[in-house]
Amino acid sequence: MAAQGLTILEGERAPAMAERTTLRLGGPVMGEAVLTEPAAAALLPGIAKRLGGRLACLGAGSNILAGEGPLDLVLVKNGMAPDISVLGDDGKTATLRASGSARLPVLLGRAAALDLGGLEGLSGIPGSVGGAVAMNAGSYGQCIADSLTALEIVTGEGEVRRFGREAVAFGYRAMDLPEVKGWWMVTAAEFRLTREEAGAVREKSRELLDKKRATQPVTAASAGCVFKNPSPEQPAGKLLDAAGFKGKRLGGMIFSPLHANFLVNEGRGTSTEALELMDMAKQAVFAASGIILEPEVRIWV
Template sequence: MREIASPLLSQRTTLRLGGTAVAELILENPEDVARLPERLRVLGGAPVIMGAGSNILAQDGDLPLVLVRPDFNQGPEIVGEGAGKVFVRAGAAVPLPRLLRFCATHGLAGLEGLVGIPGTVGGAVAMNAGSFGVETCRKIENIRIASNGEVRVVVAQTLQYSYRRLCIDDKKNDFIVLEATFGLTRTARDGICRCMRHNFFEKKSKQPVTAWSAGCVFKNPSPEMPAGRLLDQAGFKGKKMGGMAFSTLHANFMINEGKGSATAALALMQEAKEAVLERFGIALEPEVRIIPCLFP
């Protein structure tokens, strides 16, 4: 286990925001899992599991947090086949784009909708990332997790997941994804590549994929009433505050224009929530993970 003192969240999140945590613990092998609870007790900060930091809004200042980063980069690799599926395993730290390239190269379908989503396999599993009608957890065969200092395998049938949410034993964020095995189907490589290209350029035309952003800020209340449409109609597309802005491409994407702060981001989010509630009677819920959490 490697330990880094006083890591900056602004250097570890795609939104480029956040203050200083107590420490960062990097898990390099399964034996580190057993040592983790004691080290967290000594450091005293609340643990926050970090992947690539692509869905996090970290607050400013000195933060009573310890970042825990599983650094398992093995795979992707094919580990079996049966019942019409090909099983592909990848470590939690494998970048999602690398997994998708592997699938395209080997003619394995099922995850094409995730193209253009930044982050890692572990993060995509933990938040049940989704796009273009695909949800990560629907394609899982099993996952290996660490919980309470122990490592175990959880099979797909026992996973509890919903929109942007995964629970293990009725608990959320109380486990660390170490690796995931996906059940995919064989199909023509050309078809997979065409689908991924289409999805990527569709996303690029409508979302600020190259900006400093954390992805969607709010959850969609329903497929018929997406948050982006509500924010647009409430006048928040392109709205700015303190170096932060809702994108002019997609109103549900908040971007850091270079000198933003978490304080400004949270104030802009609150203003947007109040405007949508007043106009439509709909209470938006954050999709981005705010740390430390503002509410118990």
Template structure:
């Protein structure tokens, strides 16, 4: 199957905030052989490559940007690979939706990911951002990752070579900018009923503390060490603060939501206001967690 190139893709249609202008092109990968064509395409064009999953942690600017979006689609998985001393090794493509992986694990009676219930995005994004919630980080479960670059092709990298941190993933002995193609994780055996109950408890808590059904990109700011960005924004009086049709949620201040008809300019203005007010009133400089494209 040949690499699919979609001209003039709308960023608003590809992000959960429903904001942004247009990129130059979107390259859709469905098979490993498409990666060779992608390498050729990237060497022939001066566009900036950017891997996009389900757009759940992105704030795209208005207007046009010289970006080639890269999106994997239709990869197989999850599949059971083998049983190790730690548990059952499961392999899945980076394009798989993270909720889909959790649902599959629940039906299979496999535990270890329940704390990530309610997080949108893809498995590849969960690796790249080391998705975390309720004491669970995706990187804790990674056994190895299959990465691709135009110069190095596809290669498996073991967890011992990976560096996972707070919303961060890197392989220190490899150049940055590699595409995540597949991942293997280790889960333990439980029962479908027990896993389902744990997932329900997590989602129930999130529904009362986060705007899980709103147009949002998740947390705007990273938590400073030993503190909570949401608590700091609350203290600074930012809960419910609006700029046009963009607002800090009145349920959780660290969630930026699109009330309908918002713009990227309004969102960026509100983010800078929140950062400035927290710095001025509380002496803390907040770092953005959402990726601004």
């Protein structure tokens, strides 16, 4: 079905989450809407009602563990142009604006080409800009909230709204807009970045990427770290390793022998195995340390 500014896959044409996530797990959803004009978002609540699912924003699917399904979800993908532009540059600082549909690595590449620092800690994170904002993605002590100055959303009424940083409630791998009720999707974000010496940002990014490649299974089917770090001193990977879960396998799912907090689908893994292995790990870590691990990956069941 297509309406102006929106295309929808539903019924037998609706995708399985395994086709939409980097973990390659999960069963069919009720439908998938691709939004190409903000105003068409006003149609989404009615479509969700008709299909019997709730609306769920989908970026690059790199932080989602979906259940076997069928899942009562109607995915909403941002099909608008993945633009990145410079809003202002006074030589010392510059503001970059990126569409929610732009890929985060592309935004980082653009910042590095302009010698703009402030996002390079996020090197190697494979999501979309919208997903990175929604997750407050981060690594190496830097997160997206550090440089974000404003964002734009589209609501289920088809309204585009802009918010300054002060209206956004960021947490550890979490973000909310307390002023907005109902469904919304991040459609753009702005970042104030600082000019560094020529080549320095690119060099730093390369260093961090090399470090990730050496310590994380970056090319495997995963969703990155599946558990949040309880504290900087006690990262989840260390706790999982101590509880004997580094390299622990269940069916086709394994906690990576390279980094214990990366749950990897070796090819034939299932959502049931993934969820069970996470549960086993959680119990073992609690038994060994008294610490309750919380999932970082978004679990859609």
